[in-house]
Amino acid sequence: MVAATSRVPVAKTYKIYIDGKFPRTESGRYFPLKDDEGNVIASICRGSRKDFRNSVVAARNAFAAWSAASAYLRGQILYRIAEMLEGRAEQFVAELVLQGVSKRRARAEVDATIDRLIYYAGWSDKYQQVFSAVNPVASSHFNFSVLEPTGVVAVIAPNDSGLLGLVSNIAPAIVGGNTCVVLASELLPLCAVSFAEVVHASDVPAGVVNILTGFRDELTEQFASHMDVNAVIFCDGDTDVSRDIQVLAADNIKRVISRVDTKWSEDAAQNPYLIKDTQETKTTWHPIGS
């Protein structure tokens, strides 16, 4: 007999994040996430290609306003994500522990994730200065090159780093004015869904970040082939996977960015070249003189 004061715990349903909403997968399919002893931790949405398509539509719609937002505002919003994450750090540590990470390492990962967001927030109004140029030309033109965001970025996040690896790929893409659709780690998906809640509470406009969970072998092809995606980033996979992605991406000449074997916990994993990866260089020839 249960005492009158005890209550039934309310378990969280882990859903996907599309266009600022948390729907279940359109396909109605789920897969069980298990701990080391084989106990089911949660049922995770097995995202479908239609979920991906809907995400790309949302990301495309969000792109115009997000890319036009001032660098200052984008920096502020990234900083806001870090603030929100800091306030919910314990939850993320607990989720990492639930997925088999030691408490000490979990704590370190969450801290590193927050710091990484601050790092890219700081770059929001600086990378343009570093990567833009006034070019010497042998004619009477003022010639300069500036960066512009490429558009919708599809990210297949690293499998072995559920939170830090995810955020390390989202942050440089969105700070540069891109919108993104991310496939979370298949092995460690819990933090991705919770991170979506943090994003949602941080004034990030709907559609700028979309996070799906599901199986790589089902979705990689879609990520690489969708004609309305401008860049695809992948963080795992052998040469076969890499080749397939490049072949499919060639149809609309996507940027293909491989971040295989990156150690996301190291300082070397954060640098402004990750921002530049998803930027286009626009060069202007402006006539001068008579």
Add this chain to the structure above:
Amino acid sequence: MSLAAVPVSTQMPDLGQVTRVDEVGVKERVARFQSRSIKKESKVEALKMVLSMIDLTTLEGQDTPGKVRQLCQKALHLHDSMPGLPHVAAVCVYPTMVGVAKQALGDNDIKVASVATAFPSGMTPRQIKLEETRIAVDDGADEIDMVISRGAFLQGEYGFVFDEIAAIKEACGKAHLKVILETGELGTLDRIRRASVLAMHAGADFIKTSTGKIQPAATMPVTLVMLQAIRDYYYETGRMVGMKPAGGISKAKLAVHYLVMLRETLGQAWMTKEWFRFGASSLANDVLMQLQKQATGVYQSADYFSKD
């Protein structure tokens, strides 16, 4: 079955006798239509049918002859890299653009539809509406999309609205008349049904939901009520009337749901561009993107299709 075969009676109907609409029933019926699964070949054929029924529309204050020519060019060449596509049914423009559209389309069988009667509000005296209609027809409009006087209708001046539609129908001559009810301003499904009956008895060749300038524009429940009115009018008089939902239908999937509703309410006879049209500007591109997806298996981008 031809439209001209059955003479239009210009008797004002007794609107008190018009069937009341079961709103809950309509919503449930509409939900059923949306649960039909249309896949593969059926989907491709449905999408092509949608394309053939589109009235490609530009009704902006900022329209220019250049914009209208561009629209006509799009009507003629939807996506030339895909062979075997039908062309759209018509282009729909303001009266001042009828001549431009007519010239741009040449002797192709794409129709030119013109809105008239002080679209979108309809708030001008009758002689101006009649004159505007005659000018559009003289300039070569094959179809006239008129708006009803919603204010008068809501006031209960059904006779005024009836006479107005009948007068415009007469001014149309050979041109087909589509009567826009502007359902977003009528408020209830009962009024929409009554307005449909009124318009059909006054001689409408088509009844049309909306101008696209008022929200909500076309919705499936509203369209179902109008389709049912058309069906009952057909049983009563033997005359077929066409249907044109307009405004807010921008996705191919939704358009296919409309076709399902059409098929299951009016039947096969209405499943042609003679009897059913979509008033839309961005629907065509979405349909083309879906067709391309069916052909290549790859989701498409608006970057590779002509602008709306």
